[in-house]
Amino acid sequence: MTGAETAALAAKELGVAESPPGSNQVKYNTWYYGRAVSGGSYPWCVVFVQWVFNRAGVPLPARTASCGALMRAAQAAGQWVTEGYRPGDVVIYDFPGGAATDHCGIVEQAGAGTVTAIEGNTGAGSDADGGQVQRRTRPLSCVVGAVRAAFEEEEEDMERFNTVQACPGWARPTVAKLVALGYLGGSGERDEAGEPADLDLSRDMLRLLVIQDRAGCFGG
Helix, strand or coil: CCHHHHHHHHHCCCCCECCCCCCCCCHHHHHHHCCCCCCCCCCCHHHHHHHHHHHHCCCCCCCCCCHHHHHHHHHHHCCEECCCCCCCCEEEECCCCCCCCCEEEEEEEECCCEEEEEEEEEECCECCCCCEEEEEEEEHHHEEEEECCCCCCHHHCCCEECCCCCCCCCCHHHHHHHHHHCCCCCCCCECCCCCECCCCEEHHHHHHHHHHHHCCCCCC
């Protein structure tokens, strides 16, 4: 699978929650540990990522339930990035207070100053231990970096679209909408029409954005 397809696979899990609430008893933990587990020793944001990548057939640099251990394994394997996040990247967050690595998620889209990811074990009550799979948009300031796995055929999608007008007609309305909403913006460079000139969107990324737009993920 490509990164965009892996992110789409993660999105199919939206709404899955541990039961009972606060127990960490969830199907991803059962898969990872080979038995039903519960209690505070079994947070599952990384386990959710492991489950998704296992089903996508894409290897991660380590089999671990720890954000810190996954980060260090990615750094050692040359699979760690700190900018230019793409769909399928596993972003690791550092929230104010607490540990240096608190939580993680699978990137759907990186915007101007934000990243939108599918995250396990999050929710309104706790960003890093909320008990549900949710789509969250967070500022890049809380992203430590990301694990970039070796996706199959990722390099075959070489065509890139850097402006709204350069996008195919079927994707242009969605891209224009996301630019207007601030989800897309590149680094701030503008073309002669005043539109972002360095969006760097692939055809797979455009397909994913259009699907999400038609599903009402961006409003309207």
